[in-house]
Amino acid sequence: MSSTLDRRRLLQAAGAGAVAAVAPATEATPGPASLTPARSDIGVSAYAFALGRVRLGPSRWLDNQHRTLAYLRFVDAERLLYNFRANHRLSTNGATANGGWDAPAFPFRTHVQGHFLTAWAQAYAALGDTVCRDKADRMVTELAGCQANNSAAGFGAGYLAGFPESDFTALEAGTLTNGNVPYYCIHKTLTGLLDVWRHLGSTRARAVLLALAGWVDDRTKRLSAARMRAVLRTEFGGMNAVLTDLYQQTGDARWLAVAQRFDHAAVFDPLASNQDRLNGLHANTQVPQWIGAAREYKATGTTRYRDIAANAWNFCVGAHSYAIGGNSQAEHFRAPHAIAGHLTADTCELCNTHNMLTLTRELWQLNPGRVAYVDYYERALLNHVIGAQNPSDPHGHITYFTPLNPGGRRGRGPAWGGGTWSTDYQSFWCCQGTGVEAGTRLTDSVYFHNGTTLTVNLFLPSVLDWNQRGITVRQSTAYPASDTTALQVTGDVGGSWSMRIRIPAWTSGATIGVNGTAQNVTATPGTYATLTRSWTSGDTVTVRLPMRVATHAADDDADLAAITYGPAVLCGNYGDTALSAPPALDVASITRTSTTALAFTATADGRPVRLTPFHDAQGFNYAAYWRIGGRSAGNGTAERL
Structure with a gap:
């Protein structure tokens, strides 16, 4: 908000987990x-x-x-x-x-x-x-x-x-x-x-x-x-x-x-x-x-x-x-x-x-x-x-x-x-x-359609009722804790139509399978992979989007970076400890400690620190940007935002 009155004075005056089955909300x-x-x-x-x-x-x-x-x-x-x-x-x-x-x-x-x-x-x-x-x-x-x-x-x-x-x-x-x-x-x-x-x-x-x-x-x-x-x-x-x-x-x-x-x-x-x-x-x-x-x-x-x-x-x-x-x-x-x-x-x-x-x-x-x-x-x-x-x-x-x-x-x-x-x-x-x-429009950008093509943009547990075609698509995933999502199609699925799946720019080596069989579909990062086939009710598409640790340097300071794993920004959990400057993170020390959750450990300022998804960082002090000394993750990329 902004106004003709200084905003700060105005406000001071005013006192101011695992893959889950989909269930109805x-x-x-x-x-x-x-x-x-x-x-x-x-x-x-x-x-x-x-x-x-x-x-x-x-x-x-x-x-x-x-x-x-x-x-x-x-x-x-x-x-x-x-x-x-x-x-x-x-x-x-x-x-x-x-x-x-x-x-x-x-x-x-x-x-x-x-x-x-x-x-x-x-x-x-x-x-x-x-x-x-x-x-x-x-x-x-x-x-x-x-x-x-x-x-x-x-x-x-x-x-x-x-x-x-x-x-x-x-x-x-x-x-x-x-x-x-x-x-x-x-x-x-x-x-x-x-x-x-x-x-x-x-x-x-x-x-x-x-x-x-x-x-x-x-x-x-x-x-x-x-x-x-x-x-x-x-x-x-x-x-x-x-x-x-x-x-x-x-x-x-x-x-x-x-x-x-x-x-x-x-x-x-x-x-x-x-x-x-x-x-x-x-x-x-x-x-x-x-x-x-x-x-x-x-x-x-x-x-x-x-x-x-x-x-x-x-x-x-x-x-x-x-x-x-x-x-x-x-x-x-x-x-x-x-x-x-x-x-x-x-x-x-x-x-x-x-x-x-x-x-x-x-x-x-x-x-x-x-x-x-x-x-x-x-x-x-x-x-x-x-x-x-x-x-x-x-x-x-x-x-x-x-x-x-x-x-x-x-x-x-x-x-x-x-x-x-x-x-x-x-x-x-x-x-x-x-x-x-x-909080009431979270489903508005998961799926889109155009004629006989269905686009899958977001990967989250959900059920789509494609009523115009009599098709149901059930997406099951623990993403982003998991790099895999499964899309089962049921209903009147007969005939040939296309499923168009987003392949994020941050992934590498994405794969798509149907009913356990790998598909010969181009899945280049930063594009859509299009799967066109004659479908049978019950067909299940499995999409795997490998994730990696990556550093995202600030545009104005190459030695200051956020850390991501797939789409998730990771932050350091510092409890109630105050920080006066971004901690110096040894990027090579970042290690995932769970196969079912985004849980990592690392060394920062010479001491161990737990890394967690930033969207779950509530109730503790955190570090979202780190001093990395120009180093990038060994299996990742150095990128600028």
């Missing part, structure tokens, strides 16, 4: 498939399955999903409605106000509610959870009531927020000084309403959404181009993305015109010219705009939008990301390739990585032969997003930043915001909202 059946958009996306050649068509099996991913679902079922919708009701001059019905970023005096209160709407809708779509469906319906009903009282509250038709409309007047006049980022909040509400409409089929959500979008249109169309450019200097989330989505969903060109008012030339023009000017910019102000550019390309076919999104991804991943896939330090991009000097307690904001996963998915669907997109997606999802949730908390609370300083520890960071694990009602940071969204 809940007893409920998935909700209805999402509504079909009025317009198809341009340029797409890989198509997602509806959330409910893919189910997770026993794994860390499923554990995260369970904890997220428990919190979504627990959280009180009446408390989340408090600020909306109060602002729209309605009774708060005796509800208790929240604290943290949803406290009644916090400038951008009611930003998090849109995240909850999205997460509830996704939980119903993916798992058929009726408690979440009912919470979403309840909130939408009350939001409609807030809109209906706008005349009495002195607001324009369609307005919907927990803060007065006068904040937008001040924003437009250039006099907003209270720290609010009002369009950021509106973006979240619009997105949540859109997700409730398309995942739950709620016509009421559609009506509230269109009324609020109409208010945005009325508010922005009267501004001069110069004044609108000034408005865009204050963080506005992905307004271009959600309004383009609304255009695609409805087919009404009005919403594309509104979306394009939020094209931020100061950001888009350099990117369109393939210039990296990210240094010093607030990171999560930028990434949602890049998603918007990708969505605008898919809506219009204008290649400039595609170039903006693709160039932004290349810069962010290639020059501004840490080994775990996260980016930013103190919420801001630093100079290109500046990694070693920015290993601090406030690296890798969760919102940024979640949004980068969205951007990556959008771009990969345009270019589904580019394995680098999915290699990044896997790295960031596993090491950052999965690991940002507290596994010892039944509500799956998250950490805002993921520290990468020597002796860093999740849940311990800057006191001004996000320094500890989130809470049920006293935090509501942007990343907490991101966390509940992330």
